[in-house]
Amino acid sequence: MRTTPAERLISRLTITALTLVVVGPIAWALVTSLKTEANVITFPPSLLPSPATLASYVAVFREQNFSVELFNSVLYAIASIALTLAVSVPAGYAASRMTFPAKRAVMLLILATSMIPGVALLTPTYFVLDAIGCLNNPVAIIVLQAARLVPQTIWFMQNFVNAVPVGLDEATQVDGATRWQTFTRLILPLIKPGIAAAAVLGVITTWNDYITVAAFAPDIARRTLQVALVNQVFDTIGITWSYVMAFAIVSSIPIVALFLVAQRWFIAGLTAGAVKG
Amino acid sequence: MKPPNKANTAGIGRNWAPPVIWFGPAVLLLLAVTLYPTAVVIWLSLSRTRYYDVIGWAGLGNYASVLTSTPFWDLTFNSLVYLTGSLAIVLPLGLFCALALQTMKRGASSLRVLLLLPWTLSMAVVGCFWLWLLNPSYGPISYGMKSVGLTPGLMLGDPGVALLLLIVVTAWWSFPYVMVMMSAALQGVPGELYEAIEIDGGGFWSRLRHVVWPHIDTTLGSTALALSIMYLTLITLILVLTGGGPLGTTSTWSFEVFVDAFRSIDISPSAVISIVVLIVNLLLGLAYLRLTGRVSG
Numbered sequence: 001m002r003t004t005p006a007e008r009l010i011s012r013l014t015i016t017a018l019t020l021v022v023v024g025p026i027a028w029a030l031v032t033s034l035k036t037e038a039n040v041i042t043f044p045p046s047l048l049p050s051p052a053t054l055a056s057y058v059a060v061f062r063e064q065n066f067s068v069e070l071f072n073s074v075l076y077a078i079a080s081i082a083l084t085l086a087v088s089v090p091a092g093y094a095a096s097r098m099t100f101p102a103k104r105a106v107m108l109l110i111l112a113t114s115m116i117p118g119v120a121l122l123t124p125t126y127f128v129l130d131a132i133g134c135l136n137n138p139v140a141i142i143v144l145q146a147a148r149l150v151p152q153t154i155w156f157m158q159n160f161v162n163a164v165p166v167g168l169d170e171a172t173q174v175d176g177a178t179r180w181q182t183f184t185r186l187i188l189p190l191i192k193p194g195i196a197a198a199a200v201l202g203v204i205t206t207w208n209d210y211i212t213v214a215a216f217a218p219d220i221a222r223r224t225l226q227v228a229l230v231n232q233v234f235d236t237i238g239i240t241w242s243y244v245m246a247f248a249i250v251s252s253i254p255i256v257a258l259f260l261v262a263q264r265w266f267i268a269g270l271t272a273g274a275v276k277g
Numbered sequence: 278m279k280p281p282n283k284a285n286t287a288g289i290g291r292n293w294a295p296p297v298i299w300f301g302p303a304v305l306l307l308l309a310v311t312l313y314p315t316a317v318v319i320w321l322s323l324s325r326t327r328y329y330d331v332i333g334w335a336g337l338g339n340y341a342s343v344l345t346s347t348p349f350w351d352l353t354f355n356s357l358v359y360l361t362g363s364l365a366i367v368l369p370l371g372l373f374c375a376l377a378l379q380t381m382k383r384g385a386s387s388l389r390v391l392l393l394l395p396w397t398l399s400m401a402v403v404g405c406f407w408l409w410l411l412n413p414s415y416g417p418i419s420y421g422m423k424s425v426g427l428t429p430g431l432m433l434g435d436p437g438v439a440l441l442l443l444i445v446v447t448a449w450w451s452f453p454y455v456m457v458m459m460s461a462a463l464q465g466v467p468g469e470l471y472e473a474i475e476i477d478g479g480g481f482w483s484r485l486r487h488v489v490w491p492h493i494d495t496t497l498g499s500t501a502l503a504l505s506i507m508y509l510t511l512i513t514l515i516l517v518l519t520g521g522g523p524l525g526t527t528s529t530w531s532f533e534v535f536v537d538a539f540r541s542i543d544i545s546p547s548a549v550i551s552i553v554v555l556i557v558n559l560l561l562g563l564a565y566l567r568l569t570g571r572v573s574g
Contacts, residue, residue, distance in 0.1 A: 028410060090299045094299035123537070151307070226402075245409065
């Protein structure tokens with residue numbers, strides 16, 4: 001695309017301004033996390049930590065529940081994406097390759113569930129979990145998180161399988177492969193990028209979730225890093241901003257790292273639904 | 278030699294067993310975790326409740342009392358202001374950001390990754406970052422305002438500006454999503470078209486209007502709908518930044534549902550609001566499907 005010098009200048013200015021707006025708050029959080037407790041509340045605020053200290057980070061890692069919270073965050077994120085993929089990849093394959101009388105009804109059901117917002121289900125889910133004694137149950141959290149990801153993931157998988165020519169399936173089946181073998185040996189390797197995209201998006205979604213865990217597993221032993229972070233903000237008496245910032249940063253590091261490593265798949269996952277094509 | 282395979286490929290239309298095996302687990306999960314609670318919330322909205330206990334049938338009584346109450350319309354007003362305000366910032370911002378990135382020859386893809394960073398952060402983290410930035414006593418923003426002679430006031434504690442600040446933070450967090458969507462859509466604009474209009478002497482706006490717009494309007498629309506759904510169901514950011522306050526000025530439908538679920542009150546009114554959110558979401562979702570041409574079955 002050719003552009004005039006004026007347009008290029010305006011573009012540069014826009015991008016520079018936006019970059020500053022995006023980086024500014026993150027940088028301020030980093031700077032704050034490196035300050036001492038006293039340095040945080042000086043006025044005017046000091047631009048750089050003086051002295052710089054890792055004390056807040058040490059305090060985060062030493063917090064007595066930190067390892068439990070980290071473990072729960074990892075457990076919920078990994079287990080729910082594993083469950084999501086285990087039920088969605090076969091369903092997505094079947095959606096692409098099989099025809100059967102009730103298929104339209106099944107696909108409509110999956111589509112309808114994708115449009116039911118989690119917030120509308122907060123009250124009834126609490127009601128049901130309470131009735132069956134599954135509040136604070138980690139398995140319940142994993143199943144709930146997975147169910148939120150399933151409709152989108154099935155649709156995603158269906159699209160990826162659609163992109164594999166049916167002729168390939170038929171060729172392997174002529175060679176004597178069963179449908180399951182076709183699925184595991186032919187389709188799965190070919191749709192790996194799709195699985196990766198769904199997994200990256202799903203892990204980030206579950207890791208970042210606060211509501212599900214806060215609502216249905218508020219027990220101290222079941223909390224995630226996100227829940228612990230929000231609780232600190234509510235704890236207005238003891239709040240130390242350098243500590244909160246360090247905690248927020250530590251709780252984001254795994255997800256930002258995953259994003260940086262897998263950004264291609266993350267972007268593919270984001271754009272898959274909305275761009276017509 | 279292998280008759281089962283033949284049956285497998287030829288008999289799919291008549292055989293029920295394979296689809297049940299392939300779809301079964303997913304359908305079971307969605308029935309139990311999504312559809313069953315949906316039925317429960319509809320039932321709750323039609324029942325008389327005492328806290329979490331159902332004590333009788335109310336018919337449409339709950340709807341009548343909730344939909345005619347002032348607090349409900351306050352929530353509706355806040356939800357709509359929040360939704361339209363956020364969209365009004367993120368859509369143009371995201372679009373112009375994508376257009377600007379497109380003019381860059383080098384470094385565009387790494388900048389795109391950098392600019393996408395806020396979107397990967399959780400609402401809890403974004404809320405904490407901004408709660409601190411907007412701190413009226415020690416925050417850099419109030420300091421900046423003071424040094425140019427403005428009175429920062431209570432910031433998020435000020436009923437007059439809290440919703441506006443919430444919108445600003447929401448925009449910071451979600452404009453990268455629009456940018457990514459628009460960047461993807463812009464890749465669908467054929468390069469020859471730009472050259473054609475350049476020969477005709479078209480400037481930036483006419484290029485945007487006649488060349489770019491027809492290729493991106495659908496994506497912009499579907500992005501707006503996806504974000505609308507997200508804004509209307511968003512809770513955590515509001516919880517961290519304002520807790521729905523001050524004086525309820527930042528409380529939305531979804532936030533009210535969340536708070537009610539853990540307050541010792543009757544749950545049927547909050548079930549009614551849940552149904553309202555559900556219906557609005559279904560309508561937005563259907564519009565999204567129409568726009569993206571995403572139909573299944």
